[in-house]
Amino acid sequence: MKYQSQQVAKLYFYGAMLIFSLQIVFGLLGATVYVAPTSIPVGLLPFNVIRMIHTNALIVWLLMGFFGSTYFLLPEETENELYSPFLAKLQFWLFLIAAVIAVVGYLFGYSANEGRSYLEQPIVIKIGIVIVALMFLFNCTMTVLRGRKTVITNILLLGLWGVAIFFLFAFYVPDNVVIDKMFWWWVVHLWVEGVWELVMAAILAFLLIKLTGVDREIIEKWLYVIVGLALFTGILGTGHHYYWIGTPKYWQGIGSIFGALEPLPFLMIVVFSFSMVRKGGRDHPNRAALLWSLGCAVMAFLGAGVWGFAHTLSVVNFYTHGTQFTAAHGHLAFYGAYAMINLAMITYAMPQLLGRPPYNQTLNIWSFWILTLGVVAMTLALTGAGITQSYLERGLGEAYMDVQQQMTLWYWARLGGGVMVTLGLVLYLIAVFVPGRAPISNRLDSPATK
Numbered sequence: 001m002k003y004q005s006q007q008v009a010k011l012y013f014y015g016a017m018l019i020f021s022l023q024i025v026f027g028l029l030g031a032t033v034y035v036a037p038t039s040i041p042v043g044l045l046p047f048n049v050i051r052m053i054h055t056n057a058l059i060v061w062l063l064m065g066f067f068g069s070t071y072f073l074l075p076e077e078t079e080n081e082l083y084s085p086f087l088a089k090l091q092f093w094l095f096l097i098a099a100v101i102a103v104v105g106y107l108f109g110y111s112a113n114e115g116r117s118y119l120e121q122p123i124v125i126k127i128g129i130v131i132v133a134l135m136f137l138f139n140c141t142m143t144v145l146r147g148r149k150t151v152i153t154n155i156l157l158l159g160l161w162g163v164a165i166f167f168l169f170a171f172y173v174p175d176n177v178v179i180d181k182m183f184w185w186w187v188v189h190l191w192v193e194g195v196w197e198l199v200m201a202a203i204l205a206f207l208l209i210k211l212t213g214v215d216r217e218i219i220e221k222w223l224y225v226i227v228g229l230a231l232f233t234g235i236l237g238t239g240h241h242y243y244w245i246g247t248p249k250y251w252q253g254i255g256s257i258f259g260a261l262e263p264l265p266f267l268m269i270v271v272f273s274f275s276m277v278r279k280g281g282r283d284h285p286n287r288a289a290l291l292w293s294l295g296c297a298v299m300a301f302l303g304a305g306v307w308g309f310a311h312t313l314s315v316v317n318f319y320t321h322g323t324q325f326t327a328a329h330g331h332l333a334f335y336g337a338y339a340m341i342n343l344a345m346i347t348y349a350m351p352q353l354l355g356r357p358p359y360n361q362t363l364n365i366w367s368f369w370i371l372t373l374g375v376v377a378m379t380l381a382l383t384g385a386g387i388t389q390s391y392l393e394r395g396l397g398e399a400y401m402d403v404q405q406q407m408t409l410w411y412w413a414r415l416g417g418g419v420m421v422t423l424g425l426v427l428y429l430i431a432v433f434v435p436g437r438a439p440i441s442n443r444l445d446s447p448a449t450k
C-alpha cells in the first residue's frame with residue numbers, strides 16, 4: 001500500500017460488514033414471520049420494525065462501503081494523502097453512533113412515522129447524517145483539489161455530491177400525499193438509478209484498471225458514455241414511479257419510455273467490463289476481486305436492467321405494482337449493483353490494508369457463488385410469488401389475504417434462499433478477515449514477514 005492514509009478505509013470496511021450482518025439477521029427474521037406469522041410475538045418485535053431495520057441497515061452499510069472505497073482509492077488516484085485522516089475517522093464514529101442510536105430507537109418505537117420507507121430516521125439523526133456527509137465531502141473535495149484529477153475522481157465526486165444533495169429532499173415532507181410521494185422518489189429513485197450509478201461506475205473503473213492493467217485512457221471514454229446514459233435515462237425514468245400516485249397521465253408515457261431505456265447504462269457496464277478484461281494483459285493474483293467485479297456488472301444488469309425492465313412499462317406495472325415482484329427486483333438490483341461493488345472493493349483492498357498477500361482465494365470464490373446463488377434463489381422465489389400475486393389479485397380480482405395464503409410455498413423458498421445467503425456471508429467474512437495459509441513463496445515476500 002502506497003499511502004498511509006488509505007488505512008482509514010479499514011475502519012469503514014469493518015463497520016460495513018458488521019452492519020451487513022445485522023441486515024441479514026433482520027432479513028431472516030422478516031422471512032420467518034412470512035412463513036410463521038406468530039413465531040415472533042408482535043408485541044416484542046413487529047414486522048414493520050424488522051423490515052425497517054433490514055432496509056435501513058442496507059443503506060447504511062452500502063454508504064459506509066462507498067465511504068471506505070472512496071478513502072481507499074482517492075490517495076492512489078490523486079497521488080497524495082487524504083486531506084485529513086483524523087476527520088475521516090471522526091466521521092466514521094459519528095456515522096456508526098447515529099446508525100446505532102437509530103436502530104435502538106426503532107426497537108423501542110421511535111421513528112419518523114411518515115410512511116416513507118428508507119427515510120424513517122428521526123429528524124436529529126437525519127441532521128447527523130447531513131453533518132457526516134458534509135465532513136466526508138469536504139475531506140474528499142480537498143484531497144482531490146490538492147492532487148491529480150482523473151475522470152474517476154471527477155465522476156466519483158459528482159456522484160457523491162449528488163448523493164448528499166438528493167438526501168436533502170428527506171427533509172421536505174409536504175402535507176399533500178401526492179407531492180409527498182413525488183419528492184420521496186427524488187431520494188430513493190434518483191439515488192439508485194442516478195447518482196449511485198456514478199459511484200458504482202467510478203469504483204468499478206478503478207478496480208478494473210488495477211486488476212487488468214488496462215490503459216486509463218480506454219476506461220475514461222467508456223465512463224463518460226455510461227455516466228451520460230445513466231443520467232439521460234435515469235432522471236426522467238423517475239416517471240415509472242408516478243403512474244398511480246395521482247400525478248398527471250403523461251407520466252405513464254414518459255416513465256415507460258425513459259424507464260425502458262434505463263437498462264442501457266447497465267448493459268454498457270457489462271460490455272465495458274468484459275472488454276477491459278480481454279484487452280488488459282495483467283494476471284492479478286487477487287482473482288476473487290476480479291470475479292466480484294465482473295459478477296457485479298452482470299448481476300446489476302440482471303437485477304436492475306432485466307428485472308427492472310420487466311415491470312417498468314405502465315401497462316405491466318398496472319398489474320405488478322407493489323407486489324412481491326417489486327421485492328424480487330429490489331433484492332437482485334441492490335445486491336448486484338451496490339452490495340457486490342462493495343464486496344469487490346473489500347476483497348481487493350483488505351489484503352493490502354492488512355499487509356498480507358491475497359489469501360483465502362478459494363474460500364472467497366466459494367462465498368461469491370453461494371452468496372450470489374442464494375440471492376438469485378430468493379429473487380426467483382419472489383418472482384414466482386409476484387407473478388402468482390399479480391395474476392390472482394390484480395388479474396382475477398381475488399382478495400389480498402386469500403392470495404397470500406396461496407403463496408406460502410414461495411415464501412418458504414425465499415427463506416431457503418436466505419439461509420444460503422447467510423452461509424455465503426459467513427464464508428466471505430472468514431475469507432476476507434481471518435488470516436489464511438498463504439503459499440510459502442507468498443508468505444516470504446509478504447510485508448508481514450519483512
Ligand code: HEM
Nearest residue numbers: 192240259262304308309311312321322326330333334337
Ligand atoms: C441498481 C439499481 C436499482 C435498484 C437498487 C432498484 C431498487 C428498487 C427498489 C428497492 C424498488 C422498490 C421501491 C419501493 O416501492 O419501496 C424499486 C422499484 C422499481 N424499480 Fe428499481 N431499482 C434499480 C434499477 C431499476 C431500473 C434500471 C429499472 C427499469 C428498467 C427499475 C424499475 C423499477 C420500477 C418500475 C419500480 C416500481 C415497482 C412498483 O411499481 O412496485 N429499477 N426499485
Ligand code: HEM
Nearest residue numbers: 024027028030031051326327330331334335339418421422
Ligand atoms: C438472508 C437474506 C435476506 C432475507 C431473508 C431477506 C428478507 C426480506 C424481507 C422479508 C423483506 C420485507 C419484504 C416485505 O416487506 O414484504 C425484505 C425487504 C428488502 N430487502 Fe431483504 N432479505 C435478505 C437479504 C437482502 C439483501 C442481501 C439485500 C440487498 C443487498 C436486501 C434488500 C432488501 C430490500 C431493498 C428490501 C425492500 C424491498 C421492497 O421494498 O420491495 N435483502 N427482505
Ligand SMILES: [Fe+2]
Nearest residue numbers: 189193238240
Ligand atoms: Fe426507479
